[in-house]
Amino acid sequence: MVIATRAQEGPITGVSHLLDRDKIRPALDLALSEGAQYAELRLVCETTNSASLRDGKLHSAIPGQEVGATLRILADGAWGVHSTTDIASIPDQIASTVRLAKAVASRRSSGDSGVSLAEVPIIEDELHWNTRKDVREIDLETRLEMMGQVHAEANDDDKIISVRCGWSDEHLHHELLTSEGMDRTWSFQRIMTNTMVTARDGDNVVSYRSRTGGEGGLEFIEATDLGDMGRTCRESALRLLSAERAPSGKMTLVADRDLTGVYIHEALGHPCEADLVAAGDSCLEGKLGKKIGSDIVTVIDDPLIRGGYGAYPIDDEGVDTRTKSLIENGVLMDYLNHRETAHKFNLAPNGGARAQDGLHHPLVRMSNTMIMGGNHRDLDELIEDIDHGVFACGSRGGQVDTGRGSFQFAAQEAWLIENGELKNPLKDVSVSGMTLQILKQVDGLTRDAKLAAPGFCGKGQTVPVGDGGPLMRIKDALVG
Amino acid sequence: MNLLPDDALERLMDSARSVAKVCERNSVQQWEVVGEQDYGHSIDLEAGRISLAAGGGSGGLGLRVLEDGRYGYAHIADASGAQRAVKEALSIARKSPSIEGFELPVDSGSAPTAGMIDKRILDMSSEDILQQADEILSSVTELDSRAVVTGGGIGAGAGAQVILNSNGIEDGGIHTSHGFGIQIGIDEDDHLTSAYEGSSSRNRLSDIDQVLERAVYWAQITRNTIDSGEVSDCPVLMTSQGFSPLFSMVVPTALMGERIAQGESFWSKRMGEKVIADHLSIIDDRIMEGGMSSSSRDSEGVLTRRQALVDSGRLQSSLWSTRDACRMMAEGKVEHAQTTGSATRGGYQSPPGVGCGNLLLKSSQKSYSRDSLIEEMDEGYIVHSVMGAHTANPTSGDFSVTTSMILRVEEGEIVGSLKQAGLSGNIGKAMADDLMLGDEVRCRGSYSSGSMYLPDVLLKQGLRVNPA
Numbered sequence: 007m008v009i010a011t012r013a014q015e016g017p018i019t020g021v022s023h024l025l026d027r028d029k030i031r032p033a034l035d036l037a038l039s040e041g042a043q044y045a046e047l048r049l050v051c052e053t054t055n056s057a058s059l060r061d062g063k064l065h066s067a068i069p070g071q072e073v074g075a076t077l078r079i080l081a082d083g084a085w086g087v088h089s090t091t092d093i094a095s096i097p098d099q100i101a102s103t104v105r106l107a108k109a110v111a112s113r114r115s116s117g118d119s120g121v122s123l124a125e126v127p128i129i130e131d132e133l134h135w136n137t138r139k140d141v142r143e144i145d146l147e148t149r150l151e152m153m154g155q156v157h158a159e160a161n162d163d164d165k166i167i168s169v170r171c172g173w174s175d176e177h178l179h180h181e182l183l184t185s186e187g188m189d190r191t192w193s194f195q196r197i198m199t200n201t202m203v204t205a206r207d208g209d210n211v212v213s214y215r216s217r218t219g220g221e222g223g224l225e226f227i228e229a230t231d232l233g234d235m236g237r238t239c240r241e242s243a244l245r246l247l248s249a250e251r252a253p254s255g256k257m258t259l260v261a262d263r264d265l266t267g268v269y270i271h272e273a274l275g276h277p278c279e280a281d282l283v284a285a286g287d288s289c290l291e292g293k294l295g296k297k298i299g300s301d302i303v304t305v306i307d308d309p310l311i312r313g314g315y316g317a318y319p320i321d322d323e324g325v326d327t328r329t330k331s332l333i334e335n336g337v338l339m340d341y342l343n344h345r346e347t348a349h350k351f352n353l354a355p356n357g358g359a360r361a362q363d364g365l366h367h368p369l370v371r372m373s374n375t376m377i378m379g380g381n382h383r384d385l386d387e388l389i390e391d392i393d394h395g396v397f398a399c400g401s402r403g404g405q406v407d408t409g410r411g412s413f414q415f416a417a418q419e420a421w422l423i424e425n426g427e428l429k430n431p432l433k434d435v436s437v438s439g440m441t442l443q444i445l446k447q448v449d450g451l452t453r454d455a456k457l458a459a460p461g462f463c464g465k466g467q468t469v470p471v472g473d474g475g476p477l478m479r480i481k482d483a484l485v486g
Numbered sequence: 487m488n489l490l491p492d493d494a495l496e497r498l499m500d501s502a503r504s505v506a507k508v509c510e511r512n513s514v515q516q517w518e519v520v521g522e523q524d525y526g527h528s529i530d531l532e533a534g535r536i537s538l539a540a541g542g543g544s545g546g547l548g549l550r551v552l553e554d555g556r557y558g559y560a561h562i563a564d565a566s567g568a569q570r571a572v573k574e575a576l577s578i579a580r581k582s583p584s585i586e587g588f589e590l591p592v593d594s595g596s597a598p599t600a601g602m603i604d605k606r607i608l609d610m611s612s613e614d615i616l617q618q619a620d621e622i623l624s625s626v627t628e629l630d631s632r633a634v635v636t637g638g639g640i641g642a643g644a645g646a647q648v649i650l651n652s653n654g655i656e657d658g659g660i661h662t663s664h665g666f667g668i669q670i671g672i673d674e675d676d677h678l679t680s681a682y683e684g685s686s687s688r689n690r691l692s693d694i695d696q697v698l699e700r701a702v703y704w705a706q707i708t709r710n711t712i713d714s715g716e717v718s719d720c721p722v723l724m725t726s727q728g729f730s731p732l733f734s735m736v737v738p739t740a741l742m743g744e745r746i747a748q749g750e751s752f753w754s755k756r757m758g759e760k761v762i763a764d765h766l767s768i769i770d771d772r773i774m775e776g777g778m779s780s781s782s783r784d785s786e787g788v789l790t791r792r793q794a795l796v797d798s799g800r801l802q803s804s805l806w807s808t809r810d811a812c813r814m815m816a817e818g819k820v821e822h823a824q825t826t827g828s829a830t831r832g833g834y835q836s837p838p839g840v841g842c843g844n845l846l847l848k849s850s851q852k853s854y855s856r857d858s859l860i861e862e863m864d865e866g867y868i869v870h871s872v873m874g875a876h877t878a879n880p881t882s883g884d885f886s887v888t889t890s891m892i893l894r895v896e897e898g899e900i901v902g903s904l905k906q907a908g909l910s911g912n913i914g915k916a917m918a919d920d921l922m923l924g925d926e927v928r929c930r931g932s933y934s935s936g937s938m939y940l941p942d943v944l945l946k947q948g949l950r951v952n953p954a
Contacts, residue, residue, distance in 0.1 A: 064581060064583060066559065067559070067578045068560070068836070068837065069560055069574050071562070071563070071567075072546070072563065072835070073563055084536075084538075084539075085537070085538040085539070086539055087538060087541070087542075088540070088541055089540065089541075089542035089543075089544065090544065091543070091544040091546065091563055092543070106539045106541065106612055109539065109612070109616055110537075110538065113536055113616070113620060118535065146577075146578065146581055147581070150581075167749040168749070204748075204749075204750045204881055206749050206754075209752075210882075211749065211751075211752055211882055212879075212881060213750075213879065213882075252886075254908065254910070254950060255717055255952065281532075282637075284533060285532040285636050285637055286533050286534075286634060286636050286671060286673065287636040287637055287669065287680075289678075365542070365544050367540065403874070403877045404874060405877075406873070407680065409636060409669075409671055409678055409680045410679070410890050412873070412906050413873070414873040414874040414877075414887060414888035416877035416886060416887075433884070434879070434884045434885075435886065436874060436877065436886035436887065436888070436908065436910070438873070438874075438888035438906060438908055438954065439906075439954070440906070484906075484908060484954050485908075486886045486887075486888065486908025486909070486910050486952045
């Protein structure tokens with residue numbers, strides 16, 4: 007029974023429905039009559055534009071549209087999946103996909119109860135997150151002009167030997183129909199620009215990169231000081247030319263917003279994904295309700311932070327998204343989940359199912375993940391009592407072994423801290439540790455928590471994410 | 487055939503020809519159409535069981551147009567969108583800078599690369615893959631009753647590819663693949679150890695049992711943890727699996743012709759000079775029989791080849807596409823450059839870029855078994871996997887990563903495992919001298935382009951180990 011309907015947020019400016027309901031609904035009913043417990047069809051249409059400048063000249067511009075759909079069928083407690091770009095062929099794949107699911111189920115041991123799904127509101131609606139300046143109406147000249155602003159500032163030194171600027175924007179149209187009666191259509195947009203600057207002095211060659219972007223339209227980039235982005239890249243690259251190799255060993259680390267974000271994404275966010283917990287591949291298994299971090303650590307994952315690169319209104323199982331409080335004052339409060347893991351762990355579904363595109367099935371994923379602010383006023387107050395440490399800035403990415411609970415992330419640049427003051431610039435700083443140890447070693451956070459630069463997260467599938475927080479201090483971090 | 491429709495290649499070529507006709511109707515000076523259609527079965531493994539079975543297919547077409555040295559690109563799901571794609575690509579071309587001398591490649595015959603298809607894979611059904619998954623799960627339990635497959639999967643695929651252009655190139659072919667990867671965990675006495683291993687091939691896999699044995703071995707041997715030592719600059723034996731991610735993140739990028747010409751490579755201005763140990767060569771073999779990144783033509787239709795990029799330690803060549811070569815010459819960055827058949831694509835959605843195919847690291851000296859390398863090392867560490875290889879800096883070759891798969895060696899014997907350690911250094915400098923290669927080469931994927939065919943490498947200098 008449909009228990010809720012909702013009007014769209016604003017007028018639809020693109021296509022309305024791509025799935026023919028008159029063909030898909032009977033196909034999903036057929037799945038049930040073939041013995042399925044549940045069937046769904048999810049379609050994603052991505053209208054994309056990317057462009058790049060090399061040394062100020064147009065290098066590539068690629069318009070494209072991709073449509074893919076994934077049929078997911080649950081039968082006898084097991085999943086069968088069929089993905090295709092040939093949308094018209096889907097009704098013909100119902101029976102074989104039911105058989106596939108049953109073939110998986112037949113291999114389950116007798117004590118294995120199989121997959122069940124948590125109940126969620128069955129909704130028929132359309133929801134479109136509007137932008138002030140629709141990405142589909144941006145012309146190439148505008149993209150080039152804006153990347154040109156970055157290039158002009160980034161290139162302004164003889165030691166800068168190359169500047170690469172990139173651009174991507176996308177309009178994402180989703181439709182989901184399920185055998186339970188869910189019929190949801192939603193859309194939103196994302197936009198991003200990035201730069202990589204390379205500097206050379208003799209045989210010494212270094213690079214620095216920067217990104218800005220988020221959920222939204224052209225207005226997001228227009229609100230960014232692109233000249234400042236280029237200037238910052240140039241100055242950082244030039245500084246790296248004279249930076250020293252970082253010291254190795256345990257010391258106090260102060261992380262900027264970018265690194266705080268990648269730290270919490272890798273060290274905590276991934277182990278919080280309930281599909282990894284269910285697989286026995288998370289160090290947070292059995293830790294719900296337990297103290298795993300210091301009192302000042304509070305962490306959220308929130309797809310509803312509009313403008314965050316990991317924002318989305320509805321998850322890929324049709325569940326309304328909401329703010330998830332993962333850690334409150336050091337206590338683990340929740341896992342990120344989808345309907346399967348919500349049922350398994352008897353948790354409320356929290357809208358964490360995301361698929362890379364229409365051709366992939368949903369996994370449990372992060373969205374916009376942040377550590378909340380603390381009590382320190384600013385960087386000066388955070389470092390004033392550090393005798394020996396490192397202030398690390400800008401992310402080169404990170405990785406985690408969720409089972410062992412070990413993680414690593416790398417900084418783009420850093421400074422040595424001595425006697426409460428920033429000293430020499432450093433390069434090649436990476437930080438590693440064990441999640442359950444280092445969350446307890448966070449002993450300082452500045453007040454202002456914000457999302458940092460946009461990112462991408464890989465877990466077999468790649469999805470856009472946002473992460474961030476305040477400036478963060480960790481004692482006894484392993485700096486490599 | 488179970489996996490690929492019998493007429494998949496013909497249908498794809500017909501679609502590409504339809505797009506080509508639209509180009510001709512629009513009087514496009516030069517055009518290139520590529521098409522891809524892939525099919526596959528896959529099984530996901532999780533928590534010691536099969537969690538999901540999937541199948542399906544996807545594909546599309548890419549279009550590159552060229553007018554007076556200016557190019558534009560667009561991609562479409564099928565030929566029905568050709569008119570729109572041609573207009574979009576032409577519109578972009580007319581806003582692009584003209585590159586003097588840039589023209590699409592001309593056909594110069596072709597010779598098919600051997601070993602790209604295994605008919606046994608084409609005949610595989612989803613039930614065949616399910617049975618293989620069953621065997622993996624039971625084999626792991628037989629190897630060690632404590633071991634559980636916590637994640638991973640197995641799959642088989644087949645694909646058709648075509649390329650045609652206005653200069654006479656018209657070619658296509660099909661390829662097969664079979665691959666699997668598993669994460670194994672042993673969780674006992676509140677101590678979890680894990681290991682990841684995998685394998686992929688153009689042929690039906692024949693090494694599944696050996697790969698499973700390796701995974702279980704590493705999950706077992708890392709359980710014997712010892713006290714951490716001090717930070718030290720010391721010899722490190724990187725297994726093929728540990729070395730490949732770092733090598734692939736840095737070396738293919740450093741060998742791109744455009745980056746060398748622009749000064750963006752740590753090997754810029756070093757052409758003809760010794761850049762690594764003089765017994766080493768780095769070879770890009772895109773025509774290797776059965777190579778995971780082999781093809782008879784590159785992504786813009788140029789015939790591929792085997793080329794020594796670094797020969798006996800000296801930088802001899804670099805990777806070029808048609809466009810990059812023309813652009814660097816037109817901008818005066820190099821006196822002469824021409825395509826080396828090294829164009830690559832990230833699929834039909836992307837215009838050609840540049841990258842390696844099958845990248846091999848070889849030594850003219852004797853190669854050694856792993857046991858011999860451990861004995862030779864005497865004191866140091868063995869590293870089997872690293873976390874954060876993608877954070878290595880391809881511009882400088884610097885890296886600083888973490889490993890939980892690290893064994894301490896004393897007096898030529900493995901004495902135990904560290905729980906965690908940092909590993910840092912510079913790939914170029916570590917390979918500059920004083921290193922030895924193992925005798926068993928394995929194929930690995932890449933963080934940048936192509937496939938890596940690397941042995942174990944004993945690096946005696948330039949690495950720092952920072953135990954946690």
